[in-house]
Amino acid sequence: MGLDWSTPNHGPIQKFKGVLGCNGNVKMVVKAGMDNSDNGTGPLPRCIVLDIEGTTTPITFVADVLFPYARDNVGRHFSATYKTAETQNDIKLLRAQVEDDLKQGVDGAVPIPTDDAGKEEVIAALVANVEAMIKADRKITALKQLQGHIWRTGFENNELEGVVYDDVPEALEKWHALGIKVYIYSSGSRLAQRLIFGKTNYGDLRKYLSGFFDTTVGNKKETHSYIEIAESLGVDKPSDILFLTDVFQEAVAAKAAGLEVMISIRPGNVPLPDDHSFKTITSFTEI
Template sequence: MGVQAIIVDTAGTTTDFQFIKDTLFSYSADALPEFLEHHHNDFAVSNLLADIRAHANEPDADLPRLVELIREWIAADNKLTALKTLQGLVWKQGYLKGDFKGHVYADAAEALKAWKAAGKRLYSYSSSSADAQDLLFKHSNEGDLSALFYGHFDTNLGQKKTVQAYKNILNVVSLWPKHVLFVSDDVEELNAARDAGLRTCQVVRGEGVRRGDHNIVDDFSQLKL
């Protein structure tokens, strides 16, 4: 039956990593103090801050200390689920206010549309929260692409370089591994996906990307299912 579902990575694959770093990360760091001042007592935010305090082993950290910690983790691209979820909430206000649009490569947008039209089930998988991924595709420079996706996966299902994460995803999509293709720029992610039985393809968009022994393309237009 061939490929029935396609899972795409975001940063470096569908999306320019510099947009993630220069726009999204910078925005969340800059907007964080005001966001926490207004929302730290909100139920969801309060729970995320509790997780961050526990992870830092600083149960009594006040808001200024939390801002300091979170900014350090943003700069280091810490993959902590609570941090990524909080960043997604901050980014949501930026998208809704029109402060920026999500970046999606034109070749990725066209391929996603074609695959959807061909009846493929599309998902994305990122360290960013599922909600943040939905916002990126909904408010993208290529238009609203959110309806193309069946869903989005994040680190609630596991870290992206672990085999178990892809096994967990297979349980969610309820497909045999050979019917699922994972597309990413990251060799370690692709290795983990392949070890879980998935088909793989590496997108190498520029110099300096470590290449693996997977099918390699320069952009999505070269990817043949």
């Protein structure tokens, strides 16, 4: 299903809970699903599903840090891990993807020789295909799984650190205190998602996250993907879920599935159509 239940249980949802304010006083806050109409904001969502790139994290981090790191280290990664079961599975997925790409006439796809041709020749073909996939920013499982494995090495070696917007950690902590379950849905692999949020410029944020979805649940621009997510989360109705993204087509697909949707307006994000009808935010503090 593309869902990763990797974080501890956050405990039972209570109707009200005291939250320690900045001045040390205890504040009473409305819990998820309760009517917050006194504040003019309506009922709070039971679940929030977050995109990463352009929503929690600057596009520049993904485009200028993560992608180049994977591209520059793919050959080294294959050479160092070639015989491991994990890398052999990555190669199997890439072979299948490239075979399909060749049939479809996808630009940049080159045949991957059999193992009989020798390790170096196989790796050279793999690198050529992966570089073309990264350049085209393809949202395919074979590439995303491999990138996650390469990034894992970067995070373990302290060569990479995840980046989130300044307003994100406080919002995650607030939603957690309100009993709202927060999930990530990204085209990046679940491993990559855990890496990004596990070691950020604000520390480990995974304690505020209840699960991770990736493209194995479906393409982010297809309505069926959001129907699957809603069914997986077990909400009474899809509108109990608030989905935040910076991509107009993803917003359209999620809305068609019945989810509440807001679009994130951040520096560097692609401009929205003039006639769009979605609520927009420039910071999580507006939610």
